[in-house]
Amino acid sequence: MVAQLEYVQRAQTQQVQTENEVLIFTFDQLLLQRGGRLGPVTLAYETWGELNATGDNAILITHALTGSSHAHDPADPENPKAAWWNPLIGPGKYFDTSRYFVICANVIGGCAGSTGPSSKNPLTDRPFGMRFPVITIRDMVRAQHKLIKHLGVRRLAMVAGGSIGGQQALEWAVMYPQLVEKVAVIAASAAVSAQAISFNEVARQSIMADPAWLCGDYLPGHGPATGLSIARMLAMITYQSEESMEMRFSRNPVQREAATAPTFSPELGGRFDVENYLYYQGDQLARRFDANSYLYISRAMDLYDVSEGYASLEEALGRIRSQMIFVGIRSDFLFPASHVRWLADKVQMVGGNARYVELxxxxxxDAFLKEWDQLTEALRQF
Ligand SMILES: CC(=O)SCCNC(=O)CCNC(=O)[C@H](O)C(C)(C)COP(=O)(O)OP(=O)(O)OC[C@H]1O[C@@H](n2cnc3c(N)ncnc32)[C@H](O)[C@@H]1OP(=O)(O)O
Ligand SMILES: N[C@@H](CCO)C(=O)O
Known part of the structure; x- marks a missing residue:
């Protein structure tokens, strides 16, 4: 009886607890930045800690391109592989769940429970595929705003994220200046470079060139695995650096059994350890991620320009009221540290409270997914 009552209460607030602790919030519709609307919209999210009575101890964590709501795993809190920001979140950690109510939601366009191209289009009862509308970082943030209102959050103590998560954090500061006390923008800038767009476009072309892509209408489990895997191989190069690849792989021969056997001559591929690493990473992503989501989210990353819709970049950044920290990574060539520093300087120039720290x-x-001590130290400067 009690269980049934709880179910009804949850259903009334459109919040349903699933087996793996991922919660679901559904709302009617979202008006989209590029026109049109999406609805109903579901966000899959997780929370850790308790919201206080005044609703002002919440922290929103925003994820990157292939992330999910699973930023922390209380069942395996010391394992960085169990959840993507596990070493930063938990009781006594930087995002201290004994004091803060930490929230992380899968972005719209994603494939980890939130509405995306693999969701059913209510008009056709089939997956959206390429009928999914173009979504932007601002759309992702507006959907998150609905979620935090639904959860009873009155003011966010912090929004923090890296890469596309950093773009979302910045957008929070500009769109909802009164709602956020502190914002951490990690390895993200005001808009990506031509070089970053180029890498993303080659990745998308490799997905769309795979015959299994079928113009986006592939059946679940039968997607363009080869195209997606090549896209990830390319992207993994951009997440590392010449320095780290020399350190890790150099010209070493393969050190372990090939992850996916290449179909061509062994003389033409699969000889070097770094090749094997890329095959493995490509294969892993193809198993866990939806190719159409990759197209849409990588495009949102390209399209992001914090000044869009404002008279100038200064006008956009002049809206910021939060205390800002910008974290650059010395060896990042996707979001170069100089771009992150430049943005921090710009925020200061328009009167904002911004600090720049470099890892x-x-x-x-990808240092934002590995350098736990440096990240903690940088964020502690808040
Ligand atoms: C933040 C977000 O929102 S996005 C989500 C982030 N998560 C991901 O990207 C999930 C995928 N994970 C990864 O790519 C990585 O673990 C990162 C980016 C977090 C760290 O990258 P790395 O420094 O390369 O990590 P690591 O050394 O653990 O290697 C990653 C994998 O490659 C494998 N690997 C490492 N070296 C080699 C090699 N020489 N040959 C073949 N495979 C290799 C590892 O065994 C590991 O496999 P596992 O994931 O099954 O344990
Ligand atoms: N490795 C991260 C970095 C992208 O910014 C991801 O896969 O989302």
């Missing part, structure tokens, strides 16, 4: 890491862009 002295050889690990390239």
């Amino acid at each position: 002295d890491s050889p690990h390239g862009h």
Whole structure:
């Protein structure tokens, strides 16, 4: 009886607890930045800690391109592989769940429970595929705003994220200046470079060139695995650095059994350890991620320009009221540290409260998923 009552209460608030602790919030519709509307919209999210009575101890964590709501795993809290920001979240950690109510939601366009191209189009009862509308970072943030209102959050103590998560964090500061006390923008800038767009476009072309892509109408489990895997191989190069790849792989021969046997002559591929690493990473992503989501989210990353819709970049950044920290990574060539520093300076120039910190890491862009001590130290400067 009690269980049934709880179910009814949850259903009334459109919040349903699933087996793996991922919660679901559904709302009617979202008006989209590029026109049109999406609805109903579902967000899959997780929370850790308790919201206080005044509703002002919440922290929103925003994820990157292939992430999910699973930023923390209380069942395996010391394992960085169990959840993507596990070493930063938990009781006594930087995002201290004994004091804060930490929230992370899968972005719209994603494939980890939130509405995306693999969701059913209510008009056709089939997956959206390429009928999914173009979505932007601002759309993702507006959907998150609905979620935090639904959860009873009155003011966010912090929004923090890296890469596309950093773009979302920045957008929070500009769109909802009164709602956020502190914002951490990690390895992200005001808009990506031509070089970053180029890498993303080659990745998308490799997905769309795979005959299994079928113009986006592939059946679940029968997607363009080869195209997606090549897209990830390319992207993994951009998440590292020449320095880290030399350190890790150099010209070493394969050190372990090939992850996916290449179909061509062994003389033409699969000889070097770094090749094997890329095959493995490509294969892993093809198993866990939806190719159409990759197209849409990588495009949202390209399209993001914090000044869009404002008279100038200064006008956009002049809206910021939060205390800002910008974290660059010395060896990041996808979001170069100089671009992150430039943005921090711009925020200061328009009167904002911004600080820049640089991680002295050889690990390239993905250092925000590895350099736990440096990240904690940088964020502690808040
Ligand atoms: C933040 C977000 O929102 S996005 C989500 C982030 N998560 C991901 O990207 C999930 C995929 N994970 C990864 O790519 C990585 O673990 C990162 C980016 C977090 C760290 O990258 P790395 O420094 O390369 O990590 P690591 O050394 O653990 O290697 C990653 C994998 O490659 C394998 N690997 C490492 N070296 C080699 C090699 N020489 N040959 C073949 N495979 C290799 C590892 O065994 C590991 O496999 P596992 O994931 O099954 O344990
Ligand atoms: N490795 C991260 C970085 C992208 O910014 C991801 O896969 O989402």
